[in-house]
Amino acid sequence: MSDIPAARALPPKESTLFKELLTLYETRQLKKGLKTADQILKKFPKHGETTCMKGLVLTHMGRREEGVDLVRKGVQLDLSSHICWHVYGLIHKGEKNYKEALKCYTQALRYDKENLNILRDAAQLQTQLRIFDGLVETRHTLLKIRPAMRQHWIALAVAYHLNGNLAEAKKVLEMYEATLKNVPDYDVEHSEALLYHIRLLEDMGEFNEALTMLDVNAKSRAIVDRTAIMEVRARLLSKLGSDEAEHAWRVLVEHNAECYDYYRGYLSNLGLTLGCQDATDASASKALSVLQEFATQIPRATAPRRLALTIASGDQFRELVKPYILSGLTKGIPSLFSDIKGLYQDQAKQQIIEEVALAARDQFSSAEPSSSASTDPTSYLWTLYFLAQHHSYLGRHPQALGILNSALDHTPTLPELHMFKGRVLKRAGDLFGGARCLEDARLLDGQDRFLNTKSAKYRLRAGIVEEAHALLGLFTKKDAPSPGADLEDMQSLLYLVEEADAHNRNGNFGPALKKYMAVNKVFDDFEDDQYDFHGYSLRKFTVNIYMNLLTWEDRLRSHPAYIKSALAASRASLFLIFVAVHDDPSIATAATATRQLTDAQKKAKSKAKKAAQKVLDDAKKAPAQANNNDDKGLEPVAKDDDPDGTKLLQCADPLEKATSLLKPLAKLADNDIEVWIATYDVAVRRKKYLQASKALARVAALDAEHPELHIRRVTFRQTVSALPEPPQVSGPILTEAVAKLLPDEVSLETFNSQYLQRHSTSAVAILAVAKVMVKLQTPPEQVEETLFTALDGSASLDIKTALAILAFLHTIKSPRADEFRTRCGEKFELSTVFKSASELAELRELAIKAPQSVPDKVEDIP
Template sequence: MSRIDLPQKENNLFQKLMKCYEQKQFKNGLRHAKAILSNPKCTDHGETLSMKGLILSAMNKREEALELARKGLSKNFRSGTCWHVYGLVLRAEKKYEEAIKAYSNAVKWENRNQLILKDLSHLQIQMRDYEAFKKSRLDLLTLRPTLRASWIGFAVANHLLGEHDTAFEVLEEFRTTQNKSDGQRSRDHDSDYENSEIIVYQAKILIEQKKHTRAIEFLEKNRAEILDIPHYHETLGDLRLILGENEQAEEHFTILVHRNPEKRVYFEKLAQAVEADADPLRINEFYDTMANVFSRSKLPLLIPLELVIGEIFTRRLEHYFKASLRKCLPNIHVTLRPIYSDAQKRNELEQLALRLCELLEKNQTMEEDGERESPACLVWLYHFLAQHFDFLKNYEMAMHYVNLALEHTPTITDLYVTKGRIYKHAGHIKYAAACLDEAQSLDTADRYLNCKCCRYLIRAGEVEKAEKMAEQFTRENTTVQENLKEMQVLWFQIECAQAYYEQGKYGLALRKCYEIENVFADVTEDQFDFHNYCMRKMTLGEYVEMLRWEDSVREQKYFQAAALIAVNIYIQIHDGTWNPETGGSTAAEANLSEAELKKLKSKKKKEALKKKKEDEKKKKEGAKRNTEPVKEDPLEPEKLLKEAQEKALEKAKEWCEWLETLSPNWLPGQVAAYELAKRRNRPFQQLRAVKRLINHHGLDNAAVHFTVCDWISQAKQTIAAVEDEVVSKVLTEGNDEIMNLTGDVTSYNKKYLSENKLSYQHRLQVALIAKTVEKSDDIETIIDGDFSTGSIDDYKQGIALSNCLKLREAAKSLFPLATEFGAEFDNPPRMLKEFDQINGHSIEN
């Protein structure tokens, strides 16, 4: 029975049912559906069953909704409405491929239904099926040629397919049909804005085609209709520079600089336009003029410091540095960071700062016979010197100056933050956390200090304390974990994931990784709402940029870090290097005594028992409130661990696919991809990862060396195990390319060592190959040499690999404050004493 076959009464009810769904009056809609279906003649009315399912889907009763949608479709297979509803229910379930098929079938039976075509086009662009999207938008344009969205959608479809000329002409034709005489021109601001956006979008299409001259002519022709003035001048200025029309470009960037003298790129492009970006004298003259005109802007004082040299640099640096000290700016080091890449400028800055420090300490002046300066100048100079020496990894000098600053003025929170940063870089994260705790206690209303302190506490292993501190800025009546997850605070989540990973709490670490992945999945899903919105609001350029950004959204650093942690966890569980009883590394536990192992197991059992009691308590509290039973958490740590132990490599593959496809240039991701492929016996993927590492990072890279040597050491055996001749041939050719660059492992490792003898990181990689691949015992001789470079982790790895006494002494010398190398302190910060008392351990431990 179709809709038109319904009796008059039921047909009227069906119309009300449709209206109730549109107005979100779901209870009334269900009542009308029940009234229709209660008639024995209409019990199997397919469209009513489908609409009832659609309403249930909107009420989050997904399973029942899907069942009704299927039932309605089975009762009326030729109904476009039933297919459309089925597609909507599938779309709500995020089954986009199946939903597209359902919409396509709906179009077969109702090929003039604009709503179905529009919904189908949104799904097609969501899945990036540009050809099908173009066809759907053309059908919509054919059906409603007077509708603005029809033209815009078809133009965007052509643009995304790279058919720029067609896209431009479609928009031009649309604008021609919309043009009115001056007397009839609409006074509606929204209409003017939309027309302006179309013009800007057309210019973008021309620029992507590199039709720069035509783009200039087009923009100038339509100047009166463009409302986005800064974008107009930016675009024309850039195009003029490309074409070498510097005089005209100067006019545009002069306007922009006067509009916003705090935007660096405007100054740089204006300097390029007046040809003052190469000659130091011209640069100096140009920025002097800019400094006089824009006396409140710091950029004309900062930018030339990166470009000029010699006496000009000395004069400008001294002027800027003294002015900043007199203004008591806390960010002097941050603003001068770009010049640190030049060793000569860095040394000159250090000498200037030390000279001024001596003058201020002696006479409280910055000139030999100058006026007395404010006492605050000295404290901020101490602050700068602390940051400066911290950057140079001279932690003792950095600590000296920050302590002088604290003695001078112990109430400045920035000093405690800097001191914490020094401790962090020096290898004492617990002291760092204590310093940030002190800073936060001085200003509890500062969100930045709160976040900074939380980050340091997490890195110190105090996740619970960090969560308690974060509660100060989270919503009431909800747990801090739920609120942070809802607010998508990714830095907090990834720090927790890393902390749990280092503590061996793999279930909790995986939970955090999946919570981060869910955020990126939500970002991908959320773009669905913008397909219609951007077409309607005419933000076309931003819409296209959003689509392109969404395609690479998982290249973002937080997702990469989460994926790497997850892959490493799954690999370690597969390799058996993680002990589920103690939650620790089996390699690390090999050196523990039986008593220590017993203590670890006991601690693990206590934690499990405590969690079990908490879960039971929550269930009882929920039962008392007569609430609905709590749904099973798909990210329960125990459940994630169980899945990891059952199918570790499959789960790792799901994460690693993102790294392989979206981050081919990211070194840690390709190393992880290689290690996973090795365990899954996928030689093609191994070879691909090795080639990517060589192509993007080169054979000289220390981190690449180990992976390359590991491949060439087992490549022959791996290829020999391949039965397919074609596959074996391709692998052999790829391996021969690498072997031509390297040779066998032993000779390549020796050659690599001789070429990189002065680098500790390179010697460390050679030693790792010698021990793991060549099974050599002469590790100490390989590592021995210059130890002036390397991070704390590098030295930890080297000490674990070798008992080289010189290496231990070098580590202590380079990182005298690092607890990893035996540093001790007599006078810890006040908050650290409380910190240790709370957690039940002593400073010495």
């Protein structure tokens, strides 16, 4: 007691109350805990530990600001108390401010070096922050304090492994295994530890030792995962070049004949690959014979027959693909085309597949029901479906629609036909027609969540946001504030990205930015969710999958879903909105103004408000009607203080926000040109010219002729040339970087005209040249003439580029914008995006109108 500071010491009664306070907090008896804390503070108002504990209790009672203030006050009252620092760390951890939490735990450990709870929390934080040097030290301390706990041995080995010291990790595992006695049979935790040891040996290149350990423990049944034993054994034998490897891989193939990785492993062991482009004729022939052998031995397996199609070519491909396609059509597999469309990279294979499908159509259409060789009539239907997919994939939309209409005449009640017709119309530029077709499909089965989601998605694509919300609300929680709020809570990336894109296309930057930021928050949550696994996985000894989790988390932002949602889904819409707000602050101001709505939009908005109010009214009644014994009711819904994203648009420094969003992508998606273009756009506006030049140099290394790079080469030289004086330190480096991108001896006009000559058939390049011409103050007539060359038959103009050119014509206030729109409408006959505003309003009404040709219920179909 003599070591306790006088300001911290409490009389016996209050000391007992403080211990009771700790227990009450741990058992979450918060109200009693608050009363107990007040009892102590009534006599000792400057007792720092009690002040901190009261603040911690208040934060869990929903009074967060008051609680945090008390915790800070308590730390100031007793800076040498490990309890105060621990509580302060818990507060930071609750706010997911892991760096500050770790600092607090480090301070706490200065005053209580062997506190198990603090050490465990510190270890988890160090893993979360990837501070592996400190993690090793912390795990060492935990092991010294509690050497009898098995998880501390494994945790130390994992810490060494993560820190790159595999030899020390191996020593720890060997010492741990030497201490084990009387391990029960079929101990899953021990089995996982042994598999982790074998994995470690494999990573170290000690394949013989790993194989010996695997065989010994497999025979003694110490390792209980039989599939893992077979996989690891086959992999180790291959790395050792053993003759037994072939048999090991064959056993795996027989164990699971649909696993592509097993076939790849078998072929790799023979020195063969599935990439026939790089293989010699002899190796391709041998690989093909191996796969055909497996297909003969395991006739029900589709994997070897599908993999054989990747390798085969010419007549051999024709012989193999015909039974594969006919089998899929006969069985009525809707995903058959998705399965084989990867073969379309080879034009010869495209032609063969088309010939086989056409022959199948003729065969199935001419089959007589009375003949002995008759086929199921649905085979003809699925053949038409396959052919429609084939033509649409190749851009032959009129042919695809003609085939789909024939199929719908044959069977009008198949949802897949309506769905794919909608996709064809969407690809052809008729977004409203696509939405109408998806609604036709949805009404064939109103209880199908997938059809409902697809219909809502196509409505969002068409910009019909409020009506899409009405559809989404059919399957979301009835007590949710709105369908969108429920889907955001469920982290539906599909919904968030599609609605953000819809708002962005409609010019509603605030709501668009809000949804894009919600996508970023989802991935932040993914990163935060790993925190609990740092302790859980080690307690449960699921070490191997835990190591895979950490690797996956390290590359989380390179996941295709994030790349698509945050960048590629709308040409880096998230970052470009921030950049646009910086360039034109009036965008943010305009977002707060009342928008001029059409009558249809006003009506839709009114309906949406009534529907939302009804949902809220039902939610208020739900607790009483659901369960009279439930006195908790519904949790209060946090109020959204920025429903339209206005505050996001009016943020103090949008460029800093854009920079923070780009940072992870620059590391994990360094081969994505759009990432570096966005990096340049932000850096040059922040006057970080060296960073901007590096971004352009990276784009040039990926694609020196990229249209966006062409524009920025010119603008960057103009920007640097306009500087009153180059930076003193980086001036020479910057000058050299600009010269590499665009030499000084080449005039900008010449550079632009030469680029047009090289890419005169590319509509995207023509648009880039026109943008540069505007930067060079070229007469508007010449800019317009250049843009109109994109309509020539020799130029590869698609709908997306045409819309971009039209938007640019409006930007420069060209009087020929309507002429360009009209000519695009003539060029893309199936498209509706080039219609006038009044025509689009009519199409919109038609898209949301309940169809008359489709029954309301499946039971109503005659």
